[in-house]
Amino acid sequence: MSDQIEAFITRWKAAGGSERANYQLFLTELAALLDLPQPDPASGDLRNDAYVFERQVRFRHGDGSESIGRIDLYRRGCFVLEAKRIRQTAIKGFDDALLRARSQAENYARALPADEGRPPFLLVVDVGHVIRLFSDFTRSGATYTPFPDPRSYEIKLDQLRDDGQRHRLRQIWLDPMGLDPSRQAAKVTREIAGRLAEIAVQLEGAGHTAEQVAGFLSRCLFTFFAEDVELIPRRSFATLLDSLIKDPSLFVPMVQELWKAMDQGGVSVALKSTLPKFNGKLFKESEVLPLKRAQIELLRKAANANWQYVEPAIFGTLLERALDPRERHALGAHYTPRAYVERL
DSSP: OHHHHHHHHHHHHTOOSOHHHHHHHHHHHHHHHTTOOOOOOOOSOTTTOSEEEEEEEEEEOTTSOEEEEEEEEEETTTEEEEEEOOOOSOHHHHHHHHHHHHHHHHHHHHHSOGGGOOOSEEEEEETTTEEEEEEOTTOSSSOOEESSOTTSOEEEGGGGGSHHHHHHHHHHHHOGGGGOHHHHHHHHHHHHHHHHHHHHHHHHHTTOOHHHHHHHHHHHHHHHHHHHTTSSOTTHHHHHHHHHHHOGGGHHHHHHHHHHHHHHOEEETTTTEEEOOOOSSTTTSOOOOOOOHHHHHHHHHHHTSOGGGSOGGGGHHHHHHHSOHHHHHHTOSSOOHHHHHHHO
8 A cells, every 4th residue: 555655645646737738637546546536427416526537517697697606626415626727837826726726616515505405525636646535414505614723724645644634635535524523422432431530530539529539530631632723841740640540649749730730831840841830720729649550540541532522611610610600690690611721
């Protein structure tokens, strides 16, 4: 497989010509590389043309007239793809050309018959160079945004070496709604909630109050979020937990030192890093409950989750139990866990 990938990259890096000359061949070879089905021959019957090149769409104009557009590659329920071959004479010119291609793809998606629904993805392809991904999982066609985020929505030709990027493209072809973050959030949140519930039951069984347990686990969860968005060094808390599995007796003093540093700002010996001050009052009380090796391992498994998909409402029950009634009142009469989490 690696030889096929290298051959594909080398072949298309050297390609020239217009997108009309090359885009169908490029996409056909890309589908073969990813072990995807090949597009069907276009029949001219739009009900049957569910996965074809040059899929026709009709635009209805305000004066009652109509015009015909053609989608470069269409897969019903999956994507509209617009291909270009852009000469990179300047970054601004390159970006402007891709923005125009994106706008064209959006117009095609919105012009599709209502009974087909809008596809969850737009793909804008600069042939032999880059694929840009945009999504709208509501399938309303109203707003397509960079997927998964504005920093990593481009797949450059060289990145096809990466298993994760190839898997993402395959899923856009085969199960695009499976990439919906809300679905992933539900799955990841359920898994984490189960592990936290197990720790909570054990700690309360050991004699700690519900309020103590809730406060402790809330601080753990917020620290996971903090390292995933790099408010503290990425993977630093997870790495600390790795070391503490080997010696659980150090768990309380090391984590307590970390949380005090997060509350006040400054150097954390535990993470060997200077941390910002977290002023949401969550770390004002930095009590750490002693954990056994198995319990630290459960926390470590939680740390392995992709926290960008974790639903913030996981804090809800914990915070309701942990917050002092005066803190709840300060947040307003109609207290909601999500509002408090977002405020933090």
